[in-house]
Amino acid sequence: MHAEPTEYRSLPCIRIDAEGATALVALHGAHVLSWRPADGRERLFLSERAVFDGRAAIRGGIPVIFPQFGERGALARHGFARATAWRYAGIEGGGAVFELSGDGGDPAWPHPFRARLRIALAATTLALALEIENTGDDAFAFSAALHTYLRVDEIAAVAIEGLHGCDFEDSANGGSLHRQHDHDVRFDDETDRIYSDVVAPLALVEGERRLAIEQDGFADAIVWNPGQRLGARIGDLAADDWRRFACVEAGQVLQPVVLAPGESWRGRQLLG
Numbered sequence: 001m002h003a004e005p006t007e008y009r010s011l012p013c014i015r016i017d018a019e020g021a022t023a024l025v026a027l028h029g030a031h032v033l034s035w036r037p038a039d040g041r042e043r044l045f046l047s048e049r050a051v052f053d054g055r056a057a058i059r060g061g062i063p064v065i066f067p068q069f070g071e072r073g074a075l076a077r078h079g080f081a082r083a084t085a086w087r088y089a090g091i092e093g094g095g096a097v098f099e100l101s102g103d104g105g106d107p108a109w110p111h112p113f114r115a116r117l118r119i120a121l122a123a124t125t126l127a128l129a130l131e132i133e134n135t136g137d138d139a140f141a142f143s144a145a146l147h148t149y150l151r152v153d154e155i156a157a158v159a160i161e162g163l164h165g166c167d168f169e170d171s172a173n174g175g176s177l178h179r180q181h182d183h184d185v186r187f188d189d190e191t192d193r194i195y196s197d198v199v200a201p202l203a204l205v206e207g208e209r210r211l212a213i214e215q216d217g218f219a220d221a222i223v224w225n226p227g228q229r230l231g232a233r234i235g236d237l238a239a240d241d242w243r244r245f246a247c248v249e250a251g252q253v254l255q256p257v258v259l260a261p262g263e264s265w266r267g268r269q270l271l272g
């Protein structure tokens with residue numbers, strides 16, 4: 001694996017190469033913007049209208065959500081990690097490592113922590129490991145997710161496998177609780193679900209194409225597509241963009257993690 005600094009739309013980035021595959025990671029958010037396995041085909045959706053001003057969260061790719069998911073807390077939506085510059089720490093343990101630390105000086109979230117995201121690339125796989133460490137003297141609770149935007153040709157033709165039998169909170173319908181009885185999740189309209197206790201590997205299937213999505217450490221999987229109506233209201237998406245992605249997110253949302261001083265937590269998502 002080889003990594004070198006570069007830029008994308010004026011944002012400092014790290015380009016990673018391994019076994020003919022490439023990934024591009026912005027330091028802003030430690031945000032994976034692009035992933036091309038060795039066959040050269042882009043697997044992530046990145047909006048043409050994404051904002052690259054070094055402040056806003058970037059629409060598409062793989063945003064890192066920490067320490068709050070959505071509006072489940074008093075912080076900015078989905079927390080600060082996706083809208084903060086991380087530091088590139090080099091290649092360690094077979095992956096490019098990005099770090100974000102807090103000293104507890106932020107009154108909105110006064111907890112010293114260290115976050116590390118390790119990104120490991122191989123010919124056909126991309127693995128992201130997020131580690132959160134409590135570096136302070138008091139316990140804190142957090143949520144986290146890897147908010148992966150998978151590129152698709154036509155959302156109506158997409159199925160997500162592996163969630164059969166899982167319970168989910170339907171965020172698109174007032175948080176009502178349901179169980180997944182159908183074998184596949186399909187996208188007929190706005191879809192925004194938090195599946196709990198996910199154990200099986202998931203897969204995104206579109207025609208002959210199949211992408212395996214595995215996770216460990218994260219208990220939940222969030223499946224999101226805004227549908228046409230909500231998609232039209234999202235300023236950093238073009239009119240038809242809602243048809244071009246499915247978010248399949250590895251998350252720890254329904255049961256926040258509580259970390260005692262000195263403890264750490266780790267969650268992974270593996271694509272390929």
Ligand SMILES: O=P(O)(O)OC[C@H]1O[C@H](O)[C@H](O)[C@@H](O)[C@@H]1O
Pocket residue numbers: 057070077078171192193222223224247
């Ligand atoms: O627009 P954002 O803040 O990036 O959030 C995008 C989406 O993220 C998650 O998937 C949530 O479950 C959705 O409710 C939310 O709309």
